[in-house]
Structure formats: C-alpha cells, structure tokens
Amino acid sequence: MSQVNKGNDTTNTSDVRSDRIVTNSQGNPINEPFATQRVGKYGPLLLQDFNLIDSLAHFNRERIPERNPHAHGSGAFGYFEVTDDITDVCGSAMFNEIGKRTRCMVRFSTVGGEKGSADTARDPRGFATKFYTEEGNLDWVYNNTPVFFIRDPSKFPHFIHTQKRNPQTNLKDANMFWDFLTTPENQVAIHQVMILFSDRGTPASYRKMNGYSGHTYKWSNKKGEWFYVQVHIKTDQGIENLNNEQAVKLAGENPDYCGEELFKSIQGGDFPTWTVYIQTMTEKEAQNLPFSVFDLTKVWPHKQFPLRRIGKMVLNENPQNFFAQVEQVAFSPSHTVPYQEASADPVLQSRLFAYPDAHRHRLGANYHQIPVNCPYASKVFNPSIRDGPMNVNGNLGSEPNYLASTNSYNYIQSQKPIQQHQEVWHGPAMPFHWATSPGDVDFVQARGLYRVLGQQPGQQRALAHNVAVHVARARPDIQDRVFAMFARVDKDLAKNIKSEALSISPRDEKLQAKL
Numbered sequence: 001m002s003q004v005n006k007g008n009d010t011t012n013t014s015d016v017r018s019d020r021i022v023t024n025s026q027g028n029p030i031n032e033p034f035a036t037q038r039v040g041k042y043g044p045l046l047l048q049d050f051n052l053i054d055s056l057a058h059f060n061r062e063r064i065p066e067r068n069p070h071a072h073g074s075g076a077f078g079y080f081e082v083t084d085d086i087t088d089v090c091g092s093a094m095f096n097e098i099g100k101r102t103r104c105m106v107r108f109s110t111v112g113g114e115k116g117s118a119d120t121a122r123d124p125r126g127f128a129t130k131f132y133t134e135e136g137n138l139d140w141v142y143n144n145t146p147v148f149f150i151r152d153p154s155k156f157p158h159f160i161h162t163q164k165r166n167p168q169t170n171l172k173d174a175n176m177f178w179d180f181l182t183t184p185e186n187q188v189a190i191h192q193v194m195i196l197f198s199d200r201g202t203p204a205s206y207r208k209m210n211g212y213s214g215h216t217y218k219w220s221n222k223k224g225e226w227f228y229v230q231v232h233i234k235t236d237q238g239i240e241n242l243n244n245e246q247a248v249k250l251a252g253e254n255p256d257y258c259g260e261e262l263f264k265s266i267q268g269g270d271f272p273t274w275t276v277y278i279q280t281m282t283e284k285e286a287q288n289l290p291f292s293v294f295d296l297t298k299v300w301p302h303k304q305f306p307l308r309r310i311g312k313m314v315l316n317e318n319p320q321n322f323f324a325q326v327e328q329v330a331f332s333p334s335h336t337v338p339y340q341e342a343s344a345d346p347v348l349q350s351r352l353f354a355y356p357d358a359h360r361h362r363l364g365a366n367y368h369q370i371p372v373n374c375p376y377a378s379k380v381f382n383p384s385i386r387d388g389p390m391n392v393n394g395n396l397g398s399e400p401n402y403l404a405s406t407n408s409y410n411y412i413q414s415q416k417p418i419q420q421h422q423e424v425w426h427g428p429a430m431p432f433h434w435a436t437s438p439g440d441v442d443f444v445q446a447r448g449l450y451r452v453l454g455q456q457p458g459q460q461r462a463l464a465h466n467v468a469v470h471v472a473r474a475r476p477d478i479q480d481r482v483f484a485m486f487a488r489v490d491k492d493l494a495k496n497i498k499s500e501a502l503s504i505s506p507r508d509e510k511l512q513a514k515l
C-alpha cells in the first residue's frame, strides 16, 4: 500500500467521498436512506433490500469486546521531549539527543469498572503511553501507583474477579473484595490497598496524577552495560485528589468527569505536561536490598535511588475519533525498542504474553495494522507475518512469505553491541509459589506511607473513613479480618476504621448468632 500511515490518521482517506453523497458500504449511492423495499406500500420487507440489511447488520457488529480489565478510559496525543542526556543508561534512539521529540499517545483508564463506569471510582488509574519511535513502537503500560496488589502473576485473574461483579448477584461485592485482600498470603497488597483507600485512590483529574512503571525494567547503554530502572512520570499540574464524598457525588452527577476535563482542557489549549524521571540500580545494589528487586509490591527508597530527570511529556491533541484511536489502541509491555527490556519480575513476564493475546482476541490478529497501532515512524517488513483477518495493508504483495537464502534481507542485530555481562539464571524447572505468607517486611512501606499521610492534615483520618464506608458493606467475619490486617500497619488506624464501620453498620450479635 503506497499510502503513508500517519499514526493518527483514522480513515483510509482514499475510501471516503469528498462530495458527501451518501452511499451504502459498497459505495453505491442511496437516494432515500429511510425507504425500505417491501411488497406494496405496507407489506413485508424484501430480503433483496441490501441497504437496510447493510445498515442493520453492521449495527449489530458495532461493539468489540471491552478490555478486561481497564475497560473505561480516555486518551490524547502529544509528544515526549528529551531534556537531559541519559545515554549512559539507555541507548534507545528516542533518547539520543537533547530536545528530540517523539510522538506519543496516552490512554488513561480505571481498572475494575465496565466501559460505561464512573471516572471517579476508587480504583487505580491506568497510564499507558505508546511512543512512535524510529526503532518501532514502545509502550509504557503504567499505573498511577508505584506498586501493585500482587507479585505472583497467577493471582491476577482471581484478584481482578474480586474487583468485578459477583457471579450470582451481578453486584459489586464488598465480601469478595475484602475476602481476597485479607487472605493471609494476599496481604502483600497492603501497600497498594493503603494508596487505594487514601484520597490518592480517587484522582480529581487525569492531568493531575502521576504515572509509574511500578515494575523494574532493564535498560542498557551502547557500551553494553545494563541497569535496573523504574520510571516516574510526574504531573506538572500538581496532584489533586477527591475525597470520598466528592468522588461519589461526581460519579452520579457526571460519570465522565475526568474524560470531559481532559478533552476540554486540551481543546482549550491548556495542554497538560509531565516531567519524566528514572531511578536506576545496579545488579550489585539489587543484591543488597531488603526485598527482591522483582517485587512489584515495593518502591525503591528515593534517598538511596534518587530521581534523575530525563524528559517531559506534553498532551496537545485530542483524538479525532474515540473508537478508532482510543478504543482500538493496543498497548503491551512487550512492545519495546532496543536498549529497553523487561526484567525477570514474574508479573511483568506474564504481562508480556497477556496483552498481545488480549489484542488478538479484542481486535484481531492484525491489530498492528490499525492506524493508531501502526509503528509508522519505523514501518514493518516481515515477510512471514501475512494474511489473517482484516489484513488491509497490501499484505506485502508478491514478496515471498518465508525467509530463506534466495532473497537478501537486512538485519541490524550484528550492528548492536552485545551485552557481555548478563543476569545468570539456573535451577530446575519447578513450580514456585512466592512467599505464601507476607512477613513484616511487606508491611514496612505501608507503615511508612501511613506516616507520610500523617504529615498531610486529615489524610490519616480520610484513609480510615474511606476503608470504613467500604468495609461496612462486608460480612462481620470479613470486617474483623480487615480490622486485623490494618492493625498490622497501625493500631489506631484499625481502631478508627472499626469504630466508624460499626457505627455505619452496627452489629446485632444476637441476630447474628441465629443466622
């Protein structure tokens, strides 16, 4: 196909009529769109009425599966600009020159709710960015929290199910929610749960929140040295959160509050920006940490691993069409570029598989041909990735569909330095279930966060209140587990949660004994 895809081009413009004469899907003009072919004026319809069937049948196929999870979200386009030289850490082309800009697309989302759910729900926010680099597309599929609920990927479907609906009642279910999180081995989630139930769990705006890699990644320089890296994308608008009551009210009054605010601010020329930082760690430093560098439930102490500025991100362009550019955008941590790779974090490793698999289900095997997903700045040449449903890019014409010696191909691998030193893994292939019971080390950072909240007036109290109003809807035995779990963070916190939860939902001990 000769047409150059510009990444944000939502339409194959050669297919769209400029004279605005309305046609059916085959380009045949329709003179009267609301006339149907029937027997006589009032008789039954005729199967030969292609225009009617064209319209009704396409309508039935308008929806594609929503994302599971992160179904609800908003997006915008912009650019990343290098502000500081980090070529000593990363050799990726997008970082090779100060001032260099790379076009990007960001999708913000909530996690547990359906596509039509409220923007202000208590939930982590997704912060996913696609960079259209000259070395191919790079996706940073991050959240607005620096840690996550699990460190064992087999838990993910179980955990997400508890954030969704009860299989029988089809209701959101506080019992499922807290039953999972208070199960002893799942209490590794405590740090993330504390963030979620502080007012940070309800950001006031997508523009006023940070993004974090959460995971440890591995970046390398052109000398072949590599580093563990965490990325922080910090809002320049200042953090702003909602309290529980504001969030609940907005969920009723304007469920699309954050999406509207993002769209209107960009439309009005008020472009949100973020400053991007990295933390780096050597393999040796990682060996001396009190926790595993691959443990996604932990943050790296900033004193020991200070933030280093690398660039800024600006969102200055709204999508022209939501479905084409936001609903169909497909991010994956495995969409990466030279010098940026995944670490051995098992959750990250699972994600490398999970996202493209989701895209093939949600969008089809040729999801990379959808304009918003095309690596337009690098372009694709892979003779053996051919055919498949909805192949629309010319399918490489007469190019042989295999790689062999008759034709010549170019490979750049040999030009890249090979990392001489690597992590070395050995051991038998065996099932391993990470730390079934969280130790005290899993509560240390949660306690630290509680102290930080203590420096912000009213925030410790807000945390207790936000948990209490939620847990008040759970069964008493599960409530007791919640109080006990928070007591491991702070006794007063647990006491405050308990007294408020029980005042919202008093226990009738006699009645309970009969049940």
Ligand code: HEM
Pocket (backbone or CB within 6 Å): 066, 067, 068, 069, 070, 073, 107, 108, 109, 125, 126, 127, 128, 141, 142, 143, 148, 153, 154, 156, 212, 213, 214, 215, 329, 330, 331, 347, 348, 350, 351, 354, 355, 358, 359, 362
């Ligand atoms: C084993 C762990 C995980 C699995 C299996 C998993 C799986 C998924 C799946 C299947 C989707 C929907 C993809 C789609 O249909 O396009 C998704 C979306 C998403 N996930 Fe995860 N996820 C995991 C953990 C995480 C973590 C730790 C983060 C953040 C650090 C994260 C951030 C996101 C974001 C931001 C999206 C939305 C992307 C978009 O806007 O399209 N996920 N995840």
